[in-house]
Amino acid sequence: MQLSSPSRPASISSRAYTPSPISPGPGALASNGNVKITYTLAHSIQSSPHFAVLLESLRSRIQPLRNLHWKPSAGTLPSSSIRTIQSVDAEFVPLDLGLSGARLSAVDGFGGDGTARSQIPGTVLAKPFINLWLGMCEDADTYKNVVRRQLKDWVASVTTQSKRDQEWLIVLVHISSPGQDAAGSGGKRLFQMKGNVIDRMRADFTLAKRDRCVQLNYVTGGQDDPAAWTELIAKIKDAIITTLDSRIAERIDDVRRTEAQRAVPGWNFCTFFVLKESIAESFEGMTLLDAALLQYSELEASFYQVLKEKNLSWFGKLGGTTPGDDAAPLLSVTKKPYRDLILSNNISIFDFRCYLVARQCLLLAKMGAIADVANKATGFISAFSRTLRENENSLSEPFIESWIYSCALNVVDECDGWMEAGGGQESLSDAKGTSYSAAKCELLELARAQLDKIGIRAGHLPRAAPFSASLPDQETKSQLSSTTYEPYAVVPDPNNEEHRRLSRLGITNANLLEAIDNVSTFDNLYKQLVTRTIETCRSSGRSRTAMQFQGTLAALYLHRGDISSAQSIYAKLPIAYANQHWNLLEGYMRFLHLETSKNPEDTSSEELIIRALALLSVDLVSSQQAQHNIYSTRIQQTLQNVFQASSNLSSPLRVQNFSLVDIKLTSGVARLDNSRDGSFLDVIASSRLPEVIEVFDIKVHFKARDGVHATFGHKTFELSPGTSSLSLFCPDPISGLLAVSEFEYQISGLLFRITPPESEKPVLPTKSNLSETRVNVRVPEDKQAAQVMMQMPRHVILGDQRVLFKVCTGRNILRSGTMSVVSPSGQIKYNLACAKVLSDPCGSIKCTNEEVSIDDLPAEHELVLSVPFSGSPRNDELEATLNFVYTTVTQPEVIRTINQSCKSYIGLPLIVNINDKFRDERLFTNVVVHSANQELIRIAKVALLSNVDSKLAVQQCTRSPVPVPVWPSRPAPWLFQIQSSDTNDRPNSSLAGETLKLKITYRSLREDLDPILNAITSLHSGAFSSQRKQKLLADSAANALLTDSRWANMLELLRQSPKSDPVVWAKELVDNAPIKLDFDSVLGAIKEMREIDADSQLDTSDERSKWRTVTMPFDVPSMSIVNRVKVAPRLSPSALIYAGQPLEVTVTIEASFHWSGSARDPETKYTMHYDVLSDMDSGWLINGPKRGEYIAQDQSVYTLNLTLLPLRHGVLSLPVIMAEPGDDSNGPRPSCETWQSDGAQRITVLPRNSRSTYTIAMPIPVM
Template sequence: MQPPSPSRPASISSRAYTPSPISPGPGTLASNGNVKITYTLAQSIQSSPHFAVLLESLRSRVQPLRNLHWKPSAGTLPSSSIRTIQSVDAELVPLDLGLSSARLSAVDGFGGDGTARSQIPGTVLAKPFINLWLGMCEDADMYKNVVRRQLKDWVASVTTQSKRDQEWLVVLVTMSSPGQDAAGSGGKRLFQMKGSIIDRMRADFTLAKRDRQVPRPYRSHRLTNSTISRCVQLNYVTGGQDDPAAWTELIAKIKDAIITTLDSRVAERIDDVRRTEAQRAVPGWNFCTFFVLKESVAESFEGMTLLDAALLQYSELEASFYQVLKEKNLSWFGKLGGTAPGDDAAPLLSVTKKPYRDLIMSNNISVFDFRCYLVARQCLLLAKMGAIADVANKAVGFIIDECDGWLEAGGAQESLSDTKGTNYNAAKCELLELSRAQLDKLGIRAGHLPRAVPFSTSLPDRETKSRHSATTYDPHAAVLDPNSEEHRRISRLGITNADLLEAIDSVAAFDNLYKRLIMRSVETCQSSGRSRTAMQLQGILAALHLHRGDISSAQSIYAKLPAAYANQHWDLLQGYMLSQHLETSNALEETPSEESIIRALALLKVDLLSSQQAQHDVFSTRTQQTLQSVLQASSNLSSPLQVQDFSPVDLKLTSPIARLDDSRDGSFLDIVAASRLPEAMEVNYIKVTFKGRNGVHAIFEHSAANLSPGNSPLSLFCPDPVSGLLAVSEFEYQISGLLFRVTPPESQKPVSSTKVSLAEARVNIRVPEDKQAARVTMEMPRHVILGDQRVLFKVYTGRNILRSGRMIVESSSGQIKYNIASAKVLSDSCGSINCTHGAVSIEDLPAGYELVLSVPFSGSPRNDELEATLNFEYTTVTQPEVTRTIKHNSRSYVGLPLIVNINDKFRDQRLFTNVIVHSANQELIRVAKVTLLNNPDSKLAVKQCTRSPVPVPVRPSRPAPWLFQIQSSDTNQLPTGETLKLKIAYRSLREDLDSILDGATELQNGPLNTQHKQKALRDSAGNALLNDSRWLDMLELLHQSPKSDPSTWAKQLVDNAPIKLDFDSVLNAIKGMREIDADSQLDTSNERSRWRTVTMPFDVPLMNIINRVRVIPQLSPGTLVYAGQPLDVIVTIEACFHWSGSTEDAGATYLMRYDMLSDMDSGWLINGPKRGEYITQDKSTYTLNLTLMPLRHGVLSLPVISAEPGDDSSGRRPSCETWQSDGAQKITVLPRNSTSTYTIAMPIPVM
């Protein structure tokens, strides 16, 4: 096998491999993870019966030790941040001063005397980290004479050169029982004595920093104090009542000692590694020795559960190894390896497969085995860290780089974990894919699989392989006879796995293994979100079924794959799967069905797209074959098969504006039909449907045509006289028995109608209005009668001689009901017109005829806007076989542009009515006349105040009044309640400006302006003129001067207009307005009248009592009135019951109350009965005398007197109106220069 590429580390490939379970080797130092703590028991504590319990309690508290915080020394690790060791077990072992040194040297590679270094370094965990001395002493003399000497000897023994990196600690144990009274005097004395002993110990065995026996390069950064306390007191309570707080100081000291020892040892070991690595250029340097030394650092970190730091060491070792490979210096390795028996099926990621450490130390390990060991150690650490996905990724890279020539068994190995994480499943998917690729090679070698796609894609490239010998297998060699012995030998060459050997010998075993591997790979890919890889594997499984002749199973798989590839937009693969699905389906079906035609159309759709992208002959050939089969099968169908999502013909507009046919109703639409089919096709018809506003639609159609490959120009025709802006709704065409129907999507942004096809977006077209075509409209009548709601429906025949027609009127909202059966024909009688309950039927109407129908309706239009949908179908004499349709959604404003206010004043036997006409909705109107009409048998006579015959302009801020007088024709006959008719003739000012606006619009119009734009320009010009008050004043003066020169006025209107006007149009408009004004006084009810009229009912009001009040001053002619001078007046109240409405009411009597209204502001002081009651009847007069005194000088109005009916519970309250005949009379009061005194009689009124 070839050596791996030295240019890069192991990387992730598109193939995958499932590794065997990772298992660390037994007895590995790093796997132990125990920190050794030695202890020495003094004779005093050994004689205590509680020392065993004490020792066990200490052991339970150090197994494990938690949360050790280590800040590595500078240069130890790349990051100097604090590392937390979550948990580490400590092992308590006794210190044997005579034998421990030799035992430890054998384990850790140090000489017994500490002078010689071994060539096989171990981890820093093998030697003890800390040495403890545990003893008891209660007597100061005993400590001075015996214990202190023993401690000095012990300290000297644990601080030798071989133990220079170990910490030591003296623990003074004080034992007490739970019942002991520590508060007594004896207890105090004992406490003080023990306290003095621990103080003496600290004084004797506390070292300064400079006295500590640690080499300077490895001194811990934790030695921050000037002295190091190595003596700890432990207050141990016997009897099972151990206090955890008593151990706090001791455990803290132990932790700190462990961290200090760890820091110094790691720093020393890393320094050794760096020193060794720096000697790489020195002759005799050995990479394997360097590897073992650096690995000891990694194992030390692993034992302290610093897994990330350990992984970093192996990553650096891997980088060094690739550097060695790059330099091609492989003298420390035995051979490339990978060809030993069992290497093809052994668990590659197991560190116990071979004695890797022995092979490394003896320089006999192969490159392959070394990489296996290195990757296995890295994966073991990743697995301990829980990074299962990283383990799989690491294994993938290793297998791809190192084992590409192997034939691995897929499915015979277990997964690393049941983790459902996406990353893990993705890496696992690559491992399984790599296994499948190797199994493809095995199947092709054994003859179980054909050397064809998709199985042959796993074979390596021919040019990248080296020369093969008789002992190797050439994957590109010719396949031997499956029954020959040579074929059996070649197929089993280099394979020792039992499952693989069984699969080689048996097709059924091979298929079972292959299918299980495929299904497992599919599930893993789906879990990791690799849907495309899962679909590829399912296609390979279908190919295996097809190769074995299981067409049904292959067809069931191929049926699902095209839709999945379509969602992923893989057109080439979708086409391949569709072709396979079609072939397998046809093999199972005897006669073609609609389902088979649909499958063939799906393949045809993909092949047409693929042929444009790839430009390959294979697509063209397959397309022709598929097309012929589809056309042949569809021609036998009983009805056309609708195809919704595929169109081999694209339609594109040549122009966004339709062409009118001047000889008939309808329009043409020019398109280009682009056929993607490889040969000419006969199309039965092409139909494009457009939709407009309010449900209007139009169909442009072309009869049978022969479409060649490429572009074919066509002209579609729509016979319906539609106009305006239309959008494509759908288009359809039929080829043989296939009906293709395409609905374009909604476009998110405006698109050009001629740059995109009709299938890509809903493009718009504009159909010009045909002035000569038939049309239907709805309008408001020019003569409106309130109480009789009617609307006009007009049918204009245009250029056509209508043979027959039928119009249906509908209300879109359902609020309005049209009574078609009661319609009146207002136009000249012609042809046959039949109005029924549901429709209007017409026959034989000539060209240019306008049918006007006045149709009553019921209901209340919303916002005074009447809406109706007019559906009109008609045929013409020239084309009786063509039925044309007009659907017109019409809206008509039925509100009046004026408001009428009526003010009635009763004066004796006469009624004065003031009719005030206001403009509504800011509308400018001109009122020609207002008349009040009575019935022929009316008993009332109506007279109108004479006005000028010139129409009166009415603006929102300037209403116009008309005054009428109503009285009885016979003065002796009482009037009764009658209803007259108020008729108002008016005309909107905008109607007068039509010709002017037409001229202004033509000045701004271009040849391509649309109908919609023309209307917008017209409205804009009209608003500009009507909003200019100065221009309107000039127009009003024009109407008031009917005999002035029109040319002069036309020039003034053009020069002062806010917009550009055409002089001729203005001059013609002035002449037309004068003709209209001349007809303003004519009474016409024809719909062709130029003036509109509105007729409304006028109810003549009645009044029971009409009071006429007179205030008569008693002054001689020429008498002057001065301020403060009394003035006698006579007040008379005359009653009139003429307008009571009946003889019975005219003869009644009523109780009345009068009141003279006066205050200080009026200037009069009233003396007399200013308020009182009286009885009144028809033509009666009530008189009273009053005295008025002017309080100030000036012109004063006479006081106002009101009279109202009094409260009468016997009947209803009569209506009453009081008017003062001398209300306009005033009295001049002169100022007085002197003061005079008058005596005024004060009569007592009789109540």
């Protein structure tokens, strides 16, 4: 059968049908989607000059009609819910009574008289839905005599048998102008007459209670009121819905009757199809697209039933043999006269299936479901291609491939056009666009698979992966020739004429024919298709599929010899596959990348090794997953190449975060080497390689919390496949908790360095490999190993900041050592060059600004260095990092390092307050000592020391030699007298301003408790094996004991009672302790405390002393003027003083400049002011010069006389006299202290004895 129009081959950009996804135009077989409305104009309205404008206004309001609500009759649709017709166009045409019967007979299948039915049913939209009569009548008589007769004739003509399913409506039109006064009397009569006419019309033509009359008030002059049309439009909509419901119900009844006769001989599926399709086209015309699609789905199900029953007598052959069938657009319904073929029962299965899927896809496109179109087409192409291969021998394999290729691209092109028309590229970003991109990717992949087959058959592509993946599992053999033809076999000569003919058989697609003949054209077509597929996959989020097609494109480049292009793609794909965790594909891509990089001119040896190691890392994982021989063979080959290439490198190549050897700890605790400094770490090394390898210098690096680094290592050894036990050794004497930072080892010219990741959860050291996560290892303390530490000196001198650095040799005979000190914050500077050796002289010690060099120290020796420092530590906490590098006599070749972070609190636990009192040529100083913390401090003695050549003599108030305890709330005083030792010989010398030394000897209670705390930690040494935990335990126990005031007072009471029985006291202390104590340790501590107290008065400055001292400078204060005041009563010794009796006194004020702080000058004078302080409470009334001024010189005396009058009897103190220097603008005001030598004197005032007689008049009572 010839095509109705010439077809052109489908290509990537060809489009045969491009409807819009919003409102695509109907196909050729679809009926006109307009609802027909006929009208008849009465002569009265035809004579009006406005009838044309009226008709145009009505036409504009029904094109289109919107929001029609239809509730289908029962049984019409599966769901009886209300359906909303969003929009439908209406065709407004005049009613031609003479031609309407013939026209309707031709298109609708009904005869003019309605007695005969046609076998070619059309849609329900072909006939008019409603007939309108438009007329004007303003007179009731005119209506009665003329118009009513005309209306009856018109109603009879539109209600014939052929039009029984059409609605009719009478429209009474009233045309008025804008200037017409409708409110006047004439207007009122007019509306009354008009109202009478419309009422009579409704009375005459209302049938079955259905109002078919409506009045339209039309205003001319462009001022049409939209509200005037509301009733008319509503009745038109209602009439359309009524007509639609009756016609659809009638047509569905016809379909059911036809389907019920399916078993009757002579039943024809094609006739049934056309009848049911008319319903679908009717729904489509009314924009009920989902209902139309349902009809086609039911038709498809009916066809499958016929196919299952193998009752295909109404169809022709399978089809597909018409020239151009392989390249015809799948979604075109106009490429063949499908309606004629169906009615004539000559349509082939091929054409029928193509037509049916095209109609379904076009409906889906109108609904905007573009993704469903692509999915529908994909499923149809895949399923029907299998049908073509299985059920027919007349179609060649090249034809089927060409048909699949052309159909897939046609669907993609059509859908792309709909997507662009529906919203452009923005629509691809939403969920609907993503779904379409995924379906489009399937179609493009289907097309690409056909190109693989065609390319292999034409000899353009190799019969190898990835192209061979498109070949069927079982090769199809065509029966077109007597000779066996294998369509995908490797052809020795692609130019063979017979092979060329068979490979092109059935193909009419011009692009494919050109690609078969020309390799370059094939490559361009293939690259365009693959590139388009990659872009589509990325837009749909199918990154893995996109990577797969990138690999296919790289394989094409590789096959064509374009190594650089293939390599650029292979370089990107492994990373992408690694992110997706596709180990097998990642390994394959890395293998191809490595194979394309073996040109030494383009790739360096280091880069090749890195790529080979990357392949090796993936193959090692894949070999465990797949257990395939290909991986073991490739691993061995890669290893040989890597080792051979790395052996020629000038320096080892570092390999990061990839390991051929796995290391796992056997224990979380290292073991000490008790014969030397250092510790062992037992590990299990697992080789991932299938052969024995030689490993050089394996090292595991650890890091502590304080930043200290340690390295456990092992020299060269051979590692066999599987697991091997190793002992790694660290010569440095370290201890504490260490965390793995990295480990490294060398194989051939490769230096592997692996940094394990941080673990979010605690991990057991023996459960994970070191490359998987960071684990912790605990190294016990070796008390016999060399140690360095920092301590505060036991004897502190304020003004001379020093710190002690100790080097303990332990078991080692030190051959040489170097110690350097660094401040972590940089705020402190240590002057190592000025270090002093406080320990016994031994060996050779050399101090410089940078380091201290030590040679030849014996074992068990402690070197103590006193080093001055400058700077202000933060929060009185001194920090230092000690780095000690040393060698021993037994192992001079091993260099050991101690990197120790130290902290020491330099604040004093004491607070000292000093009060000075000047008394003539003597100075009394009261030193009050507090405890700075809540801790108890015991003061052994406090001494105020003068220099040898000092002019001052210091005497101390005698105290008991027993140490005195002090608390923050209970201080202790010490009184000193300072006096000039020889003032007569040097009268002009200055005594004040000289600096003495105040030395305090003390010991804290915490130090006394150390034996008890050590016993507590030793009891728990198993649970608290680390130094940090032992220290925390000791601090917790000390805090519990020291904060218990009752227990601390009990301990102090014991120390104040040296003759008490220590056993009894030890038992009491153990019983009353807040924590559990060991009796023996408490008893030993008591005895040791008594020994320490016995030596408290010894004067020693050795660092091994049990007592600590702090020496601070004491500056002798100065006082410019010291006034001694004396109040002398002029009274005989036996005289008595009575209250009210005047008392004469002499006041003398003697000035002394002895403590002025400068050389004594007899000419120095000061103007002084005195003031006698007295008030009523003192009991004295003072008469005389209570205030005044005088001139004071050294040793001068000022005298004045006063009269004191006692106001009461009793023991009265003498008045207080104050003397102060006056203001002198010539210089600063001198300091002054005034004391009263007789301030403690009291005067007894006796009461005065006296008698007074008074006469009182008494009234005489009346008898």
